[in-house]
Amino acid sequence: MKILQVYKDVFPEVSGGIERYIHDLSLFLGNRGHSVQILVAGGGDRVVDGLTVTGMWSPFRIMSNPVVPGFTHFLAETDADIIHFHLPLPAAVMGWALVKKTRRKPYIVTYHSDIVRQSFVMPVYGPFLRKFLQGAVRVIATSDNYIRTSSYLSGLQNSEAIPIGVDLQRFKPDNGVKRSYYLFVGRFRRYKGIFVLLEAWRKMSAPPDLVLAGGGGVIRKVREFIRAHKLPVVVATDVCDDELVKLYQGARALILPSTQRSEAFGMVQVEAMACGTAVISSNLPTGVSWVNRHNETGFLFAAGDPSALCDAVVQFEESNETRTEMYKRARKRAQDFLDSTALFKKVEECLIKATKI
Numbered sequence: 001m002k003i004l005q006v007y008k009d010v011f012p013e014v015s016g017g018i019e020r021y022i023h024d025l026s027l028f029l030g031n032r033g034h035s036v037q038i039l040v041a042g043g044g045d046r047v048v049d050g051l052t053v054t055g056m057w058s059p060f061r062i063m064s065n066p067v068v069p070g071f072t073h074f075l076a077e078t079d080a081d082i083i084h085f086h087l088p089l090p091a092a093v094m095g096w097a098l099v100k101k102t103r104r105k106p107y108i109v110t111y112h113s114d115i116v117r118q119s120f121v122m123p124v125y126g127p128f129l130r131k132f133l134q135g136a137v138r139v140i141a142t143s144d145n146y147i148r149t150s151s152y153l154s155g156l157q158n159s160e161a162i163p164i165g166v167d168l169q170r171f172k173p174d175n176g177v178k179r180s181y182y183l184f185v186g187r188f189r190r191y192k193g194i195f196v197l198l199e200a201w202r203k204m205s206a207p208p209d210l211v212l213a214g215g216g217g218v219i220r221k222v223r224e225f226i227r228a229h230k231l232p233v234v235v236a237t238d239v240c241d242d243e244l245v246k247l248y249q250g251a252r253a254l255i256l257p258s259t260q261r262s263e264a265f266g267m268v269q270v271e272a273m274a275c276g277t278a279v280i281s282s283n284l285p286t287g288v289s290w291v292n293r294h295n296e297t298g299f300l301f302a303a304g305d306p307s308a309l310c311d312a313v314v315q316f317e318e319s320n321e322t323r324t325e326m327y328k329r330a331r332k333r334a335q336d337f338l339d340s341t342a343l344f345k346k347v348e349e350c351l352i353k354a355t356k357i
Contacts, residue, residue: 001034001035001081001082001351001352001355002034002035002036002037002079002080002081002082003026003029003034003035003036003037003080003081003082003083003084003351004037004038004039004078004080004082004083004084005022005025005026005036005037005038005039005084005086006038006039006040006075006083006084006085006086006089006092007019007022007038007039007040007085007086007089007092008040008041008065008066008089008091009040009041010022010023010038010040010043010048010051010053011023011048012048012049013043013048016187017112017164017265017267018086018112020267021086021110021112021164021267022038022086023048023049023051024167024340024344025344025347026038026051027049027050027051028340028341028344028348029344029348029351030050030051032348034348034351036051036052037052037053037054037080038051038052038053038054039054039056039071039074040053040054040055040056041055041056041058041061041066041068041091042055042056042057042058042066043055054074056068056070056071056074057069057070058091062118063117063118065088065089065090065091065118066091067091068091068092068095071091071092071095071096072095072096072098072099075092075095075096075099075104076099076100076103076104077103078105080105081105081106081355082105082106082107082108082351082354082355083105083106083107083108084107084108084109084110084351085107085108085109085110085136086109086110086112087109087110087111087112087113087129088112088113088114088115090115090121090125090129093125093128093129093132094125094128096132097128097131097132106137106354106355106357107135107136107137107354108136108137108138108139108140108350108351108354109132109133109136109138109139109140110140110141110142110347111133111139111140111141111146111150111152111153111159112142112264112265113261113262113264114150114151114152114261114262114264116191116260116261116262117191117260117262126152129152130152133152133153133156133158134156134158136158137158137350137353137354137357138158138159138160138350138353138354139153139156139158139159139160140159140160140161140162140347140350141153141159141160141161141162142161142162142163142164142264142265142287143161143163143264143265143286143287143290143291144161144290145285145286145287145289145290146161146264146265146286146287147159147161148285149261149285149286160350162343162346162347162350163265163270163287163290163291163337163338163343164265164267164270164338164340164343165270165338165339165340165341165342165343165344166267166270166271166274166334166338166339166340167340167341168274168334168335168339168340170245171245171248171270171271171274171275171334172274172275172276172331173249173275173276173327173331174246174249174250174275176249176250178250178251178252178277178323178327179250179251179252180208180209180252181208181209181210181211181234181250181251181252182208182209182210182211182251182252182253182254182255182280182313183210183211183213183247183248183251183252183253183254183255183272183277184197184210184211184212184213184214184254184255184256184257185213185214185244185247185248185254185268185271185272186213186214186256186268187214187215187216187217188212188214188215188216188217188218188219188222189216189217189218190217190218190259191258191259191260191262191263192217192257192258192259192263193256193257193258193259193282193303193304194212194217194218194222194257195218195221195222195225196257196259196282196304196305196306196309197210197255197257197306197309198222198225198226198229198231198233199306200257200306200307200309200310200313201229201231201232201233202225202229202231202306203306203307203310204310204313207231207232208232208252208313208317209232209233209234210231210232210233210234210255211233211234211236211247211251212233212234212235212236213236213239213244213247214236214237214239215235215237215238219235219237222235223235244271245271245275248271248272248274248275248277249275249276249277251272251277252277252316252323253277253278253279253280253298253313253316253323254268254269254272254277254278254279254280254281254298255279255280255281255309255313256268256269256279256280256281256282256288256292257281257282257303257309258281258282258284258288258303259282259284259303259304260284261284261285261286263282263284263286263288264286264287264288265286265287265288265291266281266286266287266288266291266292269281269288269291269292270291270334270338272330273291273292273297273330273331273333273334273338274331274334274335274338275331276327276328276330276331277327277330278297278298278316278323278326278327278330279291279292279297279298279299279330280298280299280300280301280309280312280313280316281298281299281300281301282300282301282302282303282304283300283301283302283303284303291333291338293329293333296326296329296333297326297329297330297333298316298326298330299312299315299316300312
């Protein structure tokens with residue numbers, strides 16, 4: 001089967017959660033004997049980690065969304081058996097709208113997130129998106145929570161939830177003693193709740209050590225805040241994959257303080273849990289609160305509330321026995337529900353079924 005994956009960027013050129021998911025899924029499908037091509041915005045034709053990548057000319061981006069005039073022609077001419085779109089990507093949706101119905105191939109969609117920051121475009125773009133989703137053979141969301149709470153997914157008859165998994169052989173406990181630091185992993189963007197986290201640490205009379213693994217975005221302001229309040233916080237940029245696993249393994253807990261539903265799933269939670277680390281995350285009505293089970297694999301706190309995060313950390317510190325049990329349950333949840341191999345097979349089944357309709 002020849003599969004065309006469509007998104008705006010590719011991992012590792014761009015180190016984002018969606019890009020990483022497409023990269024890993026494409027490698028899995030290639031190892032299963034399928035031919036995979038990835039269509040992105042810009043960069044020309046190249047091979048990335050053994051994957052065939054086609055980069056279409058993109059003159060500019062509007063709030064991170066690329067304009068790609070060539071998408072329509074490419075999608076009309078592709079010899080792929082099935083197209084797998086990854087959203088949000090307005091350029092692909094609008095490009096597909098211009099493809100003649102007689103030239104369209106069957107397609108499925110993985111709906112990673114609603115458009116939140118650029119929601120002002122939805123009165124115009126929304127009707128095209130609805131029609132596009134209705135025309136898909138299958139629309140995959142990463143959790144039932146997201147299907148239920150997204151106005152663009154809740155009424156669909158062709159949707160299903162397939163979570164994002166993790167390589168359990170790579171992300172695993174090291175059986176070592178947990179260290180004293182808490183951990184944040186991600187880009188330093190405001191919707192990630194980075195200043196909710198820092199404000200929570202400022203409020204504590206004796207805050208524990210905190211490692212921020214990431215960078216970009218508002219990193220300058222983050223460093224200024226840390227210096228101004230003399231916080232025991234270390235910023236670790238350019239963390240390689242092996243170092244990240246060690247950070248997860250040693251962390252007392254991962255903290256995911258995101259404030260908007262742009263955080264549709266929280267892949268870092270899965271990686272931490274697979275390493276036997278508990279999670280303290282905001283109670284967003286998305287996949288975030290599905291992945292991390294309150295009082296089971298960690299704690300949930302009110303999104304955007306530094307005081308609530310403080311309370312969650314204090315509660316987490318109260319009992320060694322509670323922490324130990326949460327570490328065990330976190331790993332078990334990853335094993336039971338978040339194994340990437342099993343979940344990639346479900347996506348493969350969707351792709352195969354779509355070509356037979």
